[in-house]
Amino acid sequence: MTPDRVSFGYREVTPEEKKRLVRQQFDPIATTYDLADAVLSAGLDELWRKKGISLLGLNDGDRVLDLCGGTGDFALLAAGRTGDHSRVIIYDFNRKMMEVGRRKIRRSPRGDNILCIQGDAECIAFADESFEAVTLGFGLRNFVHPELGLKEIYRVLKPGGRLLVLEFSLPARRGLRSLYHFYSFRVMPLVARLISGTDGPYRYLAESIRVFPPPTEVVGIIRRVGFQDVCFQRVSQGLATLYTARKEKPEF
Ligand SMILES: C[S@@+](CC[C@H](N)C(=O)[O-])C[C@H]1O[C@@H](n2cnc3c(N)ncnc32)[C@H](O)[C@@H]1O
Numbered sequence: 001m002t003p004d005r006v007s008f009g010y011r012e013v014t015p016e017e018k019k020r021l022v023r024q025q026f027d028p029i030a031t032t033y034d035l036a037d038a039v040l041s042a043g044l045d046e047l048w049r050k051k052g053i054s055l056l057g058l059n060d061g062d063r064v065l066d067l068c069g070g071t072g073d074f075a076l077l078a079a080g081r082t083g084d085h086s087r088v089i090i091y092d093f094n095r096k097m098m099e100v101g102r103r104k105i106r107r108s109p110r111g112d113n114i115l116c117i118q119g120d121a122e123c124i125a126f127a128d129e130s131f132e133a134v135t136l137g138f139g140l141r142n143f144v145h146p147e148l149g150l151k152e153i154y155r156v157l158k159p160g161g162r163l164l165v166l167e168f169s170l171p172a173r174r175g176l177r178s179l180y181h182f183y184s185f186r187v188m189p190l191v192a193r194l195i196s197g198t199d200g201p202y203r204y205l206a207e208s209i210r211v212f213p214p215p216t217e218v219v220g221i222i223r224r225v226g227f228q229d230v231c232f233q234r235v236s237q238g239l240a241t242l243y244t245a246r247k248e249k250p251e252f
Pocket of ligand 1: 069073
């Protein structure tokens with residue numbers, strides 16, 4: 001049974017409303033998303049993605065799906081590691097985010113290997129067992145039904161295929177948590193407003209991080225879906241967490 005109310009930050013809304021609100025909130029911030037991301041995380045976001053991609057262990061020729069790919073940073077990193085004959089798909093329901101990404105992709109030496117597809121990551125328009133790897137950067141928190149979304153990912157992965165999830169989390173240490181609280185509710189909206197001209201999406205960001213389950217619970221959800229070798233690693237004192245998992249490969 002899927003719930004009829006889900007959280008959108010601190011608000012309870014219908015699943016349809018959450019989907020619409022999430023999709024729309026990236027429109028006004030798409031052109032400044034990369035700058036705001038880099039400034040607000042002091043450049044850590046890029047380090048987290050690089051670390052995540054190295055954990056994924058990509059091989060030449062792999063087909064990679066970058067779900068909730070936005071402006072394509074994970075896709076660009078993946079394309080740099082999968083050789084000339086790879087295919088990397090950015091899959092996102094916000095067109096503006098992908099349009100911003102396309103400018104970066106055109107400048108990239110492996111840009112020809114990257115395709116953008118507009119669609120809902122919780123209902124993926126690909127056949128079963130289409131990909132060797134899936135990346136999901138800052139997307140799981142935005143899902144209406146995280147467990148169903150993870151089931152979709154499981155479906156499109158080939159047996160033995162790998163999943164990488166990067167998601168914000170709360171610092172493990174209490175002192176740092178209070179500081180982070182001050183930063184995310186007082187400082188971040190101000191800086192975001194200066195960069196993007198709006199702070200609404202960043203208030204949602206701060207709230208949604210707080211209502212999202214802690215890493216130990218997220219690991220449980222990933223396992224329930226059927227994934228194996230599920231691991232998580234906190235980065236930067238727990239400001240974000242990297243999750244890795246593998247779809248079972250039948251033994252013959
Ligand atoms: C915070 S951005 C992250 C972008 C990128 N992955 C990164 O690492 O910077 C979240 C992205 O997820 C997309 N998104 C959220 N829910 C989605 C869904 N159900 N289907 C497709 N895209 C979704 C949004 O449109 C947005 O571009």
